[in-house]
Amino acid sequence: MPARRHILTLAAGLAGLTLAGPAIAQEKLKVLATFSILGDFVKNVGGDRVEVTTLVGPDSDAHVYAPSPADARKVAEAKVVITNGLGFEGWMSRLIRASGSKVQPIAATKGVKARRAAEAGHGHGEADPHAWQSVANAKLYVANIRDALSAADPAGKATYDANAAAYLTKLDALDRDVKAAVAAIPADRRKIISSHDAFGYFEEAYGIDFIAPQGVSTEAEPSARDVARIITQIKRQKIPAVFLENVTDPRLMNRISQESGARIGGKLYSDALTGDNGDAPTYIDLVRHNIKQIAAALMS
Amino acid sequence: MYDFLIAPFTEFEFMRRALAGTLALALGAGPIGVFLMLRRMSLVGDAMAHAILPGAAIGFLFSGLSLFAMTAGGLIAGCVVALLTGLVARMTELKEDAALATFYLLSLALGVTIVSVKGTNIDLLHVLFGSVLALDDQTLLLIAINATITLVVLALIYRPLVIECVDPGFLRSVSRAGAPAHLAFLGLVVVNLVSGFHALGTLLAVGIMMLPAATGRFWARDITLMTLIAAASGVFSGYVGLLLSFHTGVPSGPAIILVAGALYVLSVLFGKVGGLVTQTLPKRHLEA
Numbered sequence: 001m002p003a004r005r006h007i008l009t010l011a012a013g014l015a016g017l018t019l020a021g022p023a024i025a026q027e028k029l030k031v032l033a034t035f036s037i038l039g040d041f042v043k044n045v046g047g048d049r050v051e052v053t054t055l056v057g058p059d060s061d062a063h064v065y066a067p068s069p070a071d072a073r074k075v076a077e078a079k080v081v082i083t084n085g086l087g088f089e090g091w092m093s094r095l096i097r098a099s100g101s102k103v104q105p106i107a108a109t110k111g112v113k114a115r116r117a118a119e120a121g122h123g124h125g126e127a128d129p130h131a132w133q134s135v136a137n138a139k140l141y142v143a144n145i146r147d148a149l150s151a152a153d154p155a156g157k158a159t160y161d162a163n164a165a166a167y168l169t170k171l172d173a174l175d176r177d178v179k180a181a182v183a184a185i186p187a188d189r190r191k192i193i194s195s196h197d198a199f200g201y202f203e204e205a206y207g208i209d210f211i212a213p214q215g216v217s218t219e220a221e222p223s224a225r226d227v228a229r230i231i232t233q234i235k236r237q238k239i240p241a242v243f244l245e246n247v248t249d250p251r252l253m254n255r256i257s258q259e260s261g262a263r264i265g266g267k268l269y270s271d272a273l274t275g276d277n278g279d280a281p282t283y284i285d286l287v288r289h290n291i292k293q294i295a296a297a298l299m300s
Numbered sequence: 301m302y303d304f305l306i307a308p309f310t311e312f313e314f315m316r317r318a319l320a321g322t323l324a325l326a327l328g329a330g331p332i333g334v335f336l337m338l339r340r341m342s343l344v345g346d347a348m349a350h351a352i353l354p355g356a357a358i359g360f361l362f363s364g365l366s367l368f369a370m371t372a373g374g375l376i377a378g379c380v381v382a383l384l385t386g387l388v389a390r391m392t393e394l395k396e397d398a399a400l401a402t403f404y405l406l407s408l409a410l411g412v413t414i415v416s417v418k419g420t421n422i423d424l425l426h427v428l429f430g431s432v433l434a435l436d437d438q439t440l441l442l443i444a445i446n447a448t449i450t451l452v453v454l455a456l457i458y459r460p461l462v463i464e465c466v467d468p469g470f471l472r473s474v475s476r477a478g479a480p481a482h483l484a485f486l487g488l489v490v491v492n493l494v495s496g497f498h499a500l501g502t503l504l505a506v507g508i509m510m511l512p513a514a515t516g517r518f519w520a521r522d523i524t525l526m527t528l529i530a531a532a533s534g535v536f537s538g539y540v541g542l543l544l545s546f547h548t549g550v551p552s553g554p555a556i557i558l559v560a561g562a563l564y565v566l567s568v569l570f571g572k573v574g575g576l577v578t579q580t581l582p583k584r585h586l587e588a
Contacts, residue, residue, distance in 0.1 A: 222551070223545045223546075223548075223549045223550055223551050223555075224308070224314075224315060224318070224433055224542055224545035224546040225545065225546050225547065225548070225549040226549065227312075228308070228311075228312050228314075228315070228546060251431060251434035251436065252433060252434040254434070255314050255317075255433065255434045255436065256314075258313075259312065259313050259314055
């Protein structure tokens with residue numbers, strides 16, 4: 001036993017040395033993020049020291065994601081697994097078990113004040129996982145990711161701290177810009193309809209009312225009663241704009257818009273970034289794009 | 301009463317559209333279902349629905365939620381499978397059911413492969429489960445055109461179709477219309493499933509085809525009457541299903557099919573022709 005422990009200590013020491021040695025071409029820290037927005041955060045904090053893979057890529061809906069064997073391999077190879085938490089990735093624990101990996105997933109939403117999905121309509125009283133829609137929460141994500149990366153790769157702590165600090169400054173600026181844009185919209189026009197109530201945190205943080213024709217999950221099919229209520233509500237409350245989204249049925253939105261007279265705003269991005277050529281290849285682009293669309297639709 | 305039964309449709313345009321869509325759908329699909337049932341092909345509708353699904357999915361991948369691409373994809377996939385099935389069944393030892401099973405499974409596997417190779421897991425189910433509440437002008441027009449084509453073609457091939465249901469040997473001895481009529485009929489099945497999937501989604505489209513047909517079977521022995529009853533019970537299911545969805549908040553597609561299912565269960569029990577309860581009632585004696 002003692003001999004074996006010595007060997008282990010030696011091995012660990014050697015590993016530490018190789019990591020610490022600046023001259024040695026560095027083995028990148030393999031980090032797995034469950035979906036594209038988290039992946040973007042990890043890239044910004046990790047910089048060159050990490051290699052990020054995501055399970056649910058750009059333009060894909062994490063609500064209906066089904067893991068494939070290739071994904072189990074990605075999990076098995078990862079040293080750090082970052083999840084959103086708050087029940088967003090219901091499949092994650094099973095996937096980790098299936099992959100045979102010993103890694104403990106780290107929830108980026110640690111410390112976020114979770115809101116109940118039920119507040120936004122006919123949810124199920126579970127936590128609303130879409131916390132990243134508030135930039136203040138995104139800053140918590142970044143801090144959690146920074147700590148997770150530093151814990152897994154202590155040698156890179158300084159880099160991670162510096163990267164995170166720079167990124168947090170950018171997020172602060174973003175937060176201020178969004179608040180300024182909202183302040184410019186007349187108070188009685190700060191309400192829109194969107195096909196997916198993923199914007200609960202955005203709503204709380206910036207004071208724009210999002211009214212959705214569906215429950216929190218894209219799995220629920222709207223009934224005739226839901227649609228009728230939405231149309232009646234738009235007419236009665238004179239809601240100026242209806243927004244489409246990149247993950248749910250746009251045909252239904254068109255119908256509602258035509259029948260209620262609300263104008264169709266541009267696309268809002270909620271759960272997924274777009275590809276590099278899209279409107280929202282990064283998180284900051286995503287938020288800027290969304291607020292620009294919202295402001296444009298509500299100002300006129 | 302007016303508020304409950306009529307007002308939802310006068311007040312909301314989407315309800316009127318949904319009603320018009322299901323109405324047109326039921327008119328075409330009901331009779332088709334009756335013939336499928338009489339030819340002992342009741343499960344063919346279901347198999348065909350799976351066969352058109354990949355075509356529609358491929359159409360969707362290439363040009364998004366475009367009505368044209370998805371319709372064309374579905375029609376092509378469905379017609380190819382229908383044609384191959386018909387040909388193989390008539391020219392080889394394989395029977396129709398086995399031929400269809402092989403081709404629809406192949407089509408399904410091919411579709412799923414293409415979709416996953418293409419990579420985005422954007423909610424295909426959401427797309428393929430059409431929404432009867434979101435029918436736009438184009439889709440409505442498509443459904444109406446399909447229903448019209450169905451009824452006209454059905455009228456043209458009605459005679460050989462009926463004879464083939466009853467006595468295929470006789471038809472073969474007097475006419476060569478059997479094979480073309482059969483293929484045209486399979487084509488109609490595909491057309492109806494495609495227009496059904498825009499409104500109800502692939503799986504439920506089969507429901508509005510088969511359930512009213514089975515209902516019709518319990519009320520009439522005459523084929524013409526049977527098709528009329530099938531179409532009527534489909535229309536009724538559409539209307540009641542939409543009302544149900546409007547007043548109770550259940551999803552509208554399934555609501556329509558559930559109403560059709562309830563009609564079917566009632567018919568199984570109380571149908572004039574061979575209903576379970578009806579059979580046990582004492583029959584009127586023939587008097588000389």
